[in-house]
Amino acid sequence: MTFSWKLVGRADCLGAAAKARECLARAGGSPRAAGELAVVVAELAYNAIRHAGGGECVLEVSRGEWSVTVRDEGPGFPPNVLADCGRTDGVQPRIGLGSGLACARRFAGSLAIENLEPTGARVIARKQHLERGAT
Numbered sequence: 001m002t003f004s005w006k007l008v009g010r011a012d013c014l015g016a017a018a019k020a021r022e023c024l025a026r027a028g029g030s031p032r033a034a035g036e037l038a039v040v041v042a043e044l045a046y047n048a049i050r051h052a053g054g055g056e057c058v059l060e061v062s063r064g065e066w067s068v069t070v071r072d073e074g075p076g077f078p079p080n081v082l083a084d085c086g087r088t089d090g091v092q093p094r095i096g097l098g099s100g101l102a103c104a105r106r107f108a109g110s111l112a113i114e115n116l117e118p119t120g121a122r123v124i125a126r127k128q129h130l131e132r133g134a135t
Contacts, residue, residue, distance in 0.1 A: 001027065004058045007045050007070070016057050017042035020068070023061045033127075036107040037066055040125050043100035044070040051075075052121070065128040068108075076115035 001023055005016045021038040025031070041057065048055035052074020060067045081101070101123070105111040108125035115121050 001061045002058065004056060005045075007048050007055045007057055007072075009049065010046070013042050013045040013049065016045050016059070020059050020061075020066075023059065024066060027061045027063055027066075029061075029066075037068070037127070040104045040107050041068055043104050044068060044123050044125065047100050047123075048072040048074070055120075065126065068125045069122060071116070071120065071122045073120045075119065076121045077113055082113060082115070 003019060003023065005012055005019075007013065007016070017038040020041040021034040024034040024037050029037070041059065045055075045057050048057075048070050052072035055070055055072030055074075058069045058071075101111070101113070104123075104125050107127070109127040110125070112124045113121065
């Protein structure tokens with residue numbers, strides 16, 4: 001299943017999060033996994049609205065995985081945030097990552113952020129191996 005939303009205001013964040021929760025539950029995800037996905041969608045969508053004035057959210061859900069891509073036309077991420085997101089050394093991100101991105105990173109199996117040319121940013125969060133009842 002693939003869904004996309006234009007992100008203009010806070011209500012769009014909440015609507016996208018609710019739809020994400022519903023989609024994952026229908027695909028066999030546990031209630032906890034569906035709740036975590038809803039938080040990821042809400043956080044990424046809100047960041048696009050807060051920092052870029054809006055954007056687009058695309059959710060892909062299948063039996064064994066989900067992917068959330070949020071794209072905006074804002075100023076992009078500063079270098080310290082890009083560096084924090086790419087850490088693989090097990091060290092907790094510094095303050096630059098921000099609480100919303102840090103939360104999304106924790107709930108997703110992977111989180112990638114990139115600046116786009118000439119303006120804008122894209123954030124992709126993914127998680128695999130979802131099964132009913134799994135946490």
